Amino acid sequence: MASNKRVVKRIKDEAERVREAIVDGRKPSMKFPLRSLANVRYNVKQGFLEMKGGRKERTLTVNTVKTFAQTLRMMALSKELIDTDDIATKREAYYVSKNWESARFNEQAESDAVMDDVEAFFRLNREQLGFIPEEKGGDVAGQLVVVDMDRETGRRLKIDCTKFGSGAYSIPISIEDLEFETNADFILVIETAGMFQRLVKHSYWKTANCILVSMGGVPTRACRRFIRRLADEKRLPVYVFVDGDPYGISNIYRTLKVGSGNAAHLNEFFCVPQARFLGITPQDIVTYKLPTHPLKDVDVKRAKDALKNDPFILHHKAWQDAIAQLVKMGVRAEQQALAKHGLNYVMEVYLPEKLKHPEQFLP
């Protein structure tokens, strides 16, 4: 693919630059963006937590020679992966290094850090470099055809997500090469597998002409990137249906929408800025008379942290009000709480009512 060729060229250019410095008798150096929370701000226009300009320089000296060599070898491994159309997990990359003699890593934490540096250096995500995460996650059902490729025949494979019955399409670890065909009106992203299964069982995607995505808790990288690319390319709104508690709001929803603070060099690729919060909102708890649980200490702490420190929440008055309301009410409600009114109330009443007014969704 063209993008792969570009990545290989950039790796080769950088390697060439280092080589020339050495040949000319100069000390080669590389500049990496600082990957720390202090180097992060909320980019309102682009819609994600982004790195500020801080950078660290790594110059080849006696003290840095090992890390410098490891960085170059990691780049070489990336080039090899792309050239051979292969992949490696972070853990596999660590084990591959066991053959790098004195450049071998002793702990996976070291190789993970160097991989993060390489990602940040090229401003690419790991998947574009041929590296894949250990975990996968994210299921899809509904009005969507995923176009993949049969690696052996080179033929296009059309995967119709309306044809899986009670099952679903499981998002692969790396989704960079997928294409999409859809006439859906929106993407409905769901926190729990149980709620997803209910909507699938009753073909809610047909009723509402939408694509259902199950996150199964905090979304994985692949799941976030899948939603992002799908939403971008098909210009689809993304509505997020999670529990009405500080975890659902500031961990799950916020991570999906603007990314996370400690991996800011990646948020550019993994955020879903078009995401909007369908519910459960604190107001829903009142409106729908939902059964609740008292907020736990950890919930209150999480809410107060968000109000004080989260650049995303700090930017949105509506979120500050909502979280303050939740803390004042002292309760939380799970998305399954709607079952109090009947198991299918969620499809027959709640979702249709909410979907009439997406403009009222929390940002």
Added chain:
Amino acid sequence: MASNKRVVKRIKDEAERVREAIVDGRKPSMKFPLRSLANVRYNVKQGFLEMKGGRKERTLTVNTVKTFAQTLRMMALSKELIDTDDIATKREAYYVSKNWESARFNEQAESDAVMDDVEAFFRLNREQLGFIPEEKGGDVAGQLVVVDMDRETGRRLKIDCTKFGSGAYSIPISIEDLEFETNADFILVIETAGMFQRLVKHSYWKTANCILVSMGGVPTRACRRFIRRLADEKRLPVYVFVDGDPYGISNIYRTLKVGSGNAAHLNEFFCVPQARFLGITPQDIVTYKLPTHPLKDVDVKRAKDALKNDPFILHHKAWQDAIAQLVKMGVRAEQQALAKHGLNYVMEVYLPEKLKHPEQFLP
């Protein structure tokens, strides 16, 4: 479905029995199997951890009236779910009870316990009663066609697991009604999503004519039940490829094969007695010169617990020897450690060599 009718009949018969006792002026009672570890043994012939005969009786008295009523309502909910072809998660069932007036549950733990009692009472698994777990998990790729039903049209849906490209078929939460078509030689069950993705990327299922299943750690109920039904109906061997550490052996593999000690009333349905341990074995660490990590304290504790208390391990001398060898070596090896010899060594050398001698797999 016929089996659903049978379940409804059993619920009605039981309710009728209780009703008659009341009408006759007798105290109705129900006998539930004891769901405790003390009431468990390893059934070697059937191949799972099973309940011994211990039972507790619940008679309707002033003290038990609430639980008794809740048990009957839970059975009624199950009947309703089956009659309407619907499902409810444990959490939804808890919220449904909010309308049961004085029989309502105050905590989900209470309703979960009653649901477990009902399962054990009928010797059925929750899914057969219309209840589904909160979590799903388990991905499938390879030589398998899953036959499901389009709930609206009633038409059969054939889901071809060779046609998912880099993605996979995600196992639904309830798999009781699925059917299977396959000419595969065996099922290869894999611990990590990363390893699964490698085998999928390189179409290993075609090379080896098999079905690949990713557990993503400890397998969910749906994943275990799926493998069990598929292996039973198609008489397929099941080979399990996990990390070479006490967690991979006694938590993941043992749970898949014989079930877990604290849910013995379910093991009958969720165990996979035909499972065999492909690797990583302690001997593999030596044979393939794998990079290792030292065993952590928790690993050693887990290994010693297994050697002392696990009825499955205590039955198999081969497992006692293997675990003792691991403890003596003081190390563990991850399945990715094979990458030391090259990323695709696992497909080109390790798996083919092992698969030549399945009779040597640990039991």
